[in-house]
Structures are given as structure tokens and as C-alpha cells.
Amino acid sequence: MPAVDIAIDIGGTKTLVSVFGDSEQEPYSSEEFPTRPAEGIDSFFERLSDICLRMKGNRNINRWGLCTAGVVSPEKGNLIWSPNLGWKDVELFRRASSFLDTKGVVENDCNAAAFGEWTFRKDIESLIYVTVSTGIGMGIVARGKVLRGANNAAGEVGHTIVKPDGPTCTCGRRGCLQAISGGRGLENRAHDLLGIEISTKEIIDRAQLNEPLFKEMITEASETLGRFLCNLIDSLDPSVLVIGGSLGKNQYYFDRILKVIEENRYRIPGKKVKVELSSMKPNPNIIGILSLSRRTHKD
Ligand SMILES: [Zn+2]
Incomplete structure (x- = not known):
């Protein structure tokens, strides 16, 4: 057997x-x-x-x-x-x-995912995997090695502060990336602003229908995340940035993130970076x- x-x-x-x-x-x-x-x-x-x-x-x-x-x-x-x-x-x-x-x-799990995505691609120097769903997490693989940090805590990007006076995060601080651009953050903000329980998917659907408040929320969320990912690309110079997670893989959201990266990344002659959606099953x-x-x- x-x-x-x-x-x-x-x-x-x-x-x-x-x-x-x-x-x-x-x-x-x-x-x-x-x-x-x-x-x-x-x-x-x-x-x-x-x-x-x-x-x-x-x-x-x-x-x-x-x-x-x-x-x-x-x-x-x-x-x-x-x-x-x-x-x-x-x-x-x-x-x-x-x-x-x-x-x-x-x-x-994000370190594992980054390694999975790295294994799937041949001959690349390094890869960053960012998952965007309820929260936001990251894994980094460079030359086949998972970068875990001195305390196994590398990649906690969801709790990096991107807007000091921003919304309160589940960690108790204000303006964390995931409080603005993650699923739970979006749901909490809709609740605070409108007093309604609404899913992330519905927030995106209603933004696509041009409902002003939802469109504004998704614009701020995608622009904040897009700029953050630009900074990651500029700091770490990965061969590939892979985006996964249910929210990250939403085409409407992803397209907006991609546009912000394209418009804002620091251009060095000859520098190439691929930004891809995760497709692993x-x-x-x-x-x-x-x-x-x-x-x-x-x-
Ligand atoms: Zn936080």
C-alpha cells in the first residue's frame, strides 16, 4: 500500500x-x-x-x-x-x-504560502506573498529560504501603522494597514458609519455600483494598500509579488491595487517586478x- x-x-x-x-x-x-x-x-x-x-x-x-x-x-x-x-x-x-x-x-501560514508560490515558479531570486482577507499578512522567501525574523514574527504587515489618526484596529492601536484595507476593517467601518452589518463582498459590490460611501471606502482601502505594496517593492526588490486571500483576489480590488502600484513605484532603469494573483489549488x-x-x- x-x-x-x-x-x-x-x-x-x-x-x-x-x-x-x-x-x-x-x-x-x-x-x-x-x-x-x-x-x-x-x-x-x-x-x-x-x-x-x-x-x-x-x-x-x-x-x-x-x-x-x-x-x-x-x-x-x-x-x-x-x-x-x-x-x-x-x-x-x-x-x-x-x-x-x-x-x-x-x-x-503566510510563510508556507510564500514558499509554495516560490516553489511553483522556476528560477526566481525572491518572492513576497501578501494575503488580504479578514486581516493582512505576508511571507518572504529569498533564494529558497523563508525569512522568519529573529522572533519568528516577520511579515506582520497588517499591523503596521499607515495612518496615525486612522480607525481603531483589533490590536487596540489606530491606523493599522488592515484596519483600513482588510476585510474586517472595512466591515467595522461600514458599521461605524452606517450602523449596519455588511459583508466585505457586499461592500465591494456596492462600490462597483458607484454608491458614493462604499466607493470612497474601497478607494481609500486600495490606495492605502497599493502605496504600502509600492514601499515593500522598493524596500525589498522582490522578483515577484503575489497577492492572495479572498479580498486580494477580488478582481475589482486587485485592479485598483495594481493601478496604484504602477503609478507610484520608484522606477530604476531596467528594474522589473511582477505582481501576480495567487492561483494555487x-x-x-x-x-x-x-x-x-x-x-x-x-x-
Ligand atoms: Zn493593528
């Missing part, structure tokens, strides 16, 4: 598990289930274990990888802190290896964590 590789992506709302045949790049099965982090870590890992064991059937597990939002120490194998999940000091590696064997890796986090595990645990 051939062995399988398992990739796990724990998100604030949903967790995705994908099972891959040996050296396959496309999963032969994927399942999503609600994370429900408030029910506790024990409950989550029991449900995860049941699903992984059912999905692998009678096949052996060869390698596994697990990524999640938050500050992760791949060396120690733990999640230091995840405000999205409300979890602190979780021994991810020990818990997962209790039912998946020991050939595994754990990583921050089922998502770059899964492909990235799978690739990191395969690179770490070669047969």
Missing part, C-alpha cells in the same frame, strides 16, 4: 486537510471542517486526528505539514501566539505527531507546507 503525505491549514474559521500521493502536487482528497477555536485545543486536535485518520484510510503516512495563522516557531514546533485563534503556547508538533508520525513540519498554504515538509524530510 503506497504512503501518503498530509497537509493541514488551520484558519480562524475553517481548517483544510489535503492528502497527497507520493510526490504528487495535486491532492487526491481534501476536506474542510470548522476550526471552532473557542472549544479549546484538545477538542480541536481530537477532531483533526479523526479526520486525518479517516482520510488516510489504510495507507501509511509518510510526511506531514501543518500551518496556521499566528507566530509559529518551526524549530521548537510550537505556536507562540495566535490572536485569530485565541491560542497561546500550543505544542503543535507534539500534538500532531502523536497521530501523524514524526516526519512533519509546522510553520506560519487548493491554496498556497497547503502546497507550501507540503513542499516544506518534503524538502525537510527527503526519502
Whole structure:
């Protein structure tokens, strides 16, 4: 019976598990289930274990990888802190290896995604991956190495302050990038201005219909993010900037971001940078964590 590789992506709302045949790049099965982090870590890992064991059937597990939002120490194998999940000091590696064997890796989800996107492209020097959905996060890969920072906290761009007197962020400070350009930030601002509950998708739809308030919100959000990404490109000079996440991949939003980058980036003779939408299936986090595990645990 051939062995399988398992990739796990724990998100604030949903967790995705994908099972891959040996050296396959496309999963032969994927399942999503609600994370429900408030029910506790024990409950989550029991449900995860049941699903992984059912999905692998009678096949052996060869390698596994697990990524999640938050500050992760791949060396120690733990999640230091995840405000999205409300979890602190979780021994991810020990818990997962209790039912998946020991050939595994754990990583921050944006770092994994950046590595997935880098692996997918041939012969590039470096890549930045920025995800824009409820919040905003980033991963950087340079010459095949994931840049994690001294405290495994590199890439927390969602909480960089871009407008000192801007809206209050979930972190308690004012004017963070994600409070202006992220999904939750947009929803909170619509609530503050109009007193209504409205989804990010509906805000964009209504901006496209030229409703002035929504159009203004999306213009400010996309211009702020576009200028921020210009600064990233100018600071780090990546070969490729990949944008992912449900909001980032919205064509209306993406086109506006792209326009701002094109109009504002610092032009150096001969300098080229590609700005692309993520197209990896089922998502770059899964492909990235799978690739990191395969690179770490070669047969
Ligand atoms: Zn913040």
C-alpha cells in the first residue's frame, strides 16, 4: 500500500486537510471542517486526528505539514501566539505527531504560502506573498529560504501603522494597514458609519455600483494598500509579488491595487517586478507546507 503525505491549514474559521500521493502536487482528497477555536485545543486536535485518520484510510503516512495563522516557531514546533485563534503556547508538533508520525513540519501560514508560490515558479531570486482577507499578512522567501525574523514574527504587515489618526484596529492601536484595507476593517467601518452589518463582498459590490460611501471606502482601502505594496517593492526588490486571500483576489480590488502600484513605484532603469494573483489549488498554504515538509524530510 503506497504512503501518503498530509497537509493541514488551520484558519480562524475553517481548517483544510489535503492528502497527497507520493510526490504528487495535486491532492487526491481534501476536506474542510470548522476550526471552532473557542472549544479549546484538545477538542480541536481530537477532531483533526479523526479526520486525518479517516482520510488516510489504510495507507501509511509518510510526511506531514501543518500551518496556521499566528507566530509559529518551526524549530521548537510550537505556536507562540495566535490572536485569530485565541491560542497561546500550543505544542503543535507534539500534538500532531502523536497521530501523524514524526516526519512533519509546522510553520506560519503566510510563510508556507510564500514558499509554495516560490516553489511553483522556476528560477526566481525572491518572492513576497501578501494575503488580504479578514486581516493582512505576508511571507518572504529569498533564494529558497523563508525569512522568519529573529522572533519568528516577520511579515506582520497588517499591523503596521499607515495612518496615525486612522480607525481603531483589533490590536487596540489606530491606523493599522488592515484596519483600513482588510476585510474586517472595512466591515467595522461600514458599521461605524452606517450602523449596519455588511459583508466585505457586499461592500465591494456596492462600490462597483458607484454608491458614493462604499466607493470612497474601497478607494481609500486600495490606495492605502497599493502605496504600502509600492514601499515593500522598493524596500525589498522582490522578483515577484503575489497577492492572495479572498479580498486580494477580488478582481475589482486587485485592479485598483495594481493601478496604484504602477503609478507610484520608484522606477530604476531596467528594474522589473511582477505582481501576480495567487492561483494555487487548493491554496498556497497547503502546497507550501507540503513542499516544506518534503524538502525537510527527503526519502
Ligand atoms: Zn493593528
